[in-house]
Amino acid sequence: PSIKIGWAPPEISDVYEIATRKLEESLNNARALGFEVEVIQKSTANHTPADQIQVIENLVESGIDVLMLCVSDWDSLTETLKEVNEAGIPIVLVNQIEEAPGVEIYGYIGFDNASASACGAWNVIDALGGPGFQGEGETVDVPAETYLDESFWEDLYKDFDVNQISGKIALIDGVAGTTFSNIRADGFKSVISRFPNVEIISELPGDWDRQTGMEAAENILQNNDDLDAIYACCAEMGIGAYMAVENAGRLDDVQVFCQDGLEESMKYVSEGKIKGDSWHGIWEWCWYGAEYCVRAALDLEPESQVFDVHARSIILPNVDQFYPEPQLEEIDWQTVYDEAAAKYE
Numbered sequence: 001p002s003i004k005i006g007w008a009p010p011e012i013s014d015v016y017e018i019a020t021r022k023l024e025e026s027l028n029n030a031r032a033l034g035f036e037v038e039v040i041q042k043s044t045a046n047h048t049p050a051d052q053i054q055v056i057e058n059l060v061e062s063g064i065d066v067l068m069l070c071v072s073d074w075d076s077l078t079e080t081l082k083e084v085n086e087a088g089i090p091i092v093l094v095n096q097i098e099e100a101p102g103v104e105i106y107g108y109i110g111f112d113n114a115s116a117s118a119c120g121a122w123n124v125i126d127a128l129g130g131p132g133f134q135g136e137g138e139t140v141d142v143p144a145e146t147y148l149d150e151s152f153w154e155d156l157y158k159d160f161d162v163n164q165i166s167g168k169i170a171l172i173d174g175v176a177g178t179t180f181s182n183i184r185a186d187g188f189k190s191v192i193s194r195f196p197n198v199e200i201i202s203e204l205p206g207d208w209d210r211q212t213g214m215e216a217a218e219n220i221l222q223n224n225d226d227l228d229a230i231y232a233c234c235a236e237m238g239i240g241a242y243m244a245v246e247n248a249g250r251l252d253d254v255q256v257f258c259q260d261g262l263e264e265s266m267k268y269v270s271e272g273k274i275k276g277d278s279w280h281g282i283w284e285w286c287w288y289g290a291e292y293c294v295r296a297a298l299d300l301e302p303e304s305q306v307f308d309v310h311a312r313s314i315i316l317p318n319v320d321q322f323y324p325e326p327q328l329e330e331i332d333w334q335t336v337y338d339e340a341a342a343k344y345e
Contacts, residue, residue: 001344002036003297006064006089007286008055009041010072011208013236014262015282019094022328023286030294030333037294040064049076049178056080060087065297066106068289070095073178078102090296094285097306098183107292109285109307113180115150116278116311117187117233120259122153123276123313124229125195127255128167131156133317134275144321148313166197167228170220172213172237176205184233184259201227206237213237217244227254235260235277242274261314266323269314277319281309283326291331298340 007023009016020041027037040062042055052072057080059067067089071077081103084091090106097108126132131140140156171188174181185203192198202220206213213232220230221244230245232238238258245254258265259278268274288307295302314322 001298002038003066003294004062004064005037005039005290005293005297006056006059006062006067007039007041008052008059008067008069010052010070013208014264015235015260016070018263018282019286019289022283023290026287026290026331027294029331030290030336033333033337035294035333035337049073053077053080056084060084060089064089066090066092066293068092068094068286068293070285071100071179073175073180074101075179092289092292092296094289095280096180097308105305106296107289107302107305107307109289109292109309111280111309111311113183113311114187114190116259116280117184118150118191119148119153119278119311119313120231120257120276121188121191122150122157123257123278123315124167124169124231124255125157125165125191125198126315127257127275128165128198128228130165131160133315144318147310148315148318149310150312153313162195163197165195168199168201168224168226169229169231170202170204170217170224170227171200172204172206172216172220172230172232172241174206174208174233174237181205181233188231188233206232206234206240208234208236210236210240212240214240214244217241218248221245221248221250221254229255229257229275232256232258234258235262235265238265238274238277239268242268261322263324266314266319269316269319270323272316275315277314279309279312279314279322281311283328284309287328288331291333291336294336298336298343300336300339300343 096110127135129137131138204216242256257276261279
């Protein structure tokens with residue numbers, strides 16, 4: 001049978017351009033085996049939940065077999081997604097593995113947002129002088145393939161005197177008050193709050209946008225002469241913050257950190273400009289999400305409901321594991337084809 005995948009990213013950005021590219025690459029492998037798959041993509045340049053609700057409603061009306069999306073804000077979209085459930089359309093979520101409240105979800109492909117932010121916070125602590133790979137603290141020697149994930153950092157600092165680290169940092173959030181902005185900010189603060197001499201002296205929204213992130217950073221820089229670092233809760237805002245620091249001539253005293261693992265942000269890391277990023281598996285979301293969507297549309301069980309891409313730190317010593325492009329495991333489309341053939345013979 002032919003399959004129509006409705007793909008509804010919450011915005012138009014580099015993140016979702018990468019995800020969409022990997023979706024089509026993955027599906028091309030499926031098409032080569034004979035799968036008839038069409039992607040109907042509707043997105044918006046805006047970031048509001050109301051815009052995404054309209055996109056979802058339009059996709060449902062177009063007759064899709066499965067909906068894949070990243071939710072902009074759960075409180076706003078829950079009722080709409082319940083209606084998708086009632087219409088009998090399976091839902092695949094990317095960019096999260098946190099359980100969806102009140103909605104039936106076929107599969108999750110993503111990462112723990114709070115854990116990714118925690119890794120970002122450890123990047124900052126490392127650069128401020130803690131043990132790790134940057135800054136003036138003890139340099140740690142680990143195998144190149146080591147995952148610098150939250151558990152790695154927790155183990156490294158379990159006996160460390162937190163009073164040894166001091167600094168003043170600023171935080172740039174996403175869209176104020178929305179689900180993932182709160183989760184990411186809270187994940188970052190959960191680590192920073194454990195260091196009594198490290199202070200978050202300013203916090204402003206950046207709307208997940210480069211220009212707005214740059215403007216937030218400009219505001220922060222103008223009002224804080226003794227700043228050590230800026231942490232942005234996404235890469236677009238982080239790049240904007242770096243531009244603001246560079247324009248202000250303060251690269252020698254203000255370090256910039258972010259999270260997402262975009263091609264551009266990782267390039268900045270490889271050049272020593274942005275000091276730390278966090279891997280979110282953007283390439284993996286829709287590469288593996290393609291299989292989830294095809295299985296869901298054909299009423300086949302997923303191999304696992306949750307696919308965790310494993311959030312971890314990206315810093316100069318390990319950036320070549322991710323940039324310019326990570327190697328992804330091949331999807332066994334032949335097995336999917338055989339399962340579908342057996343079901344519908």
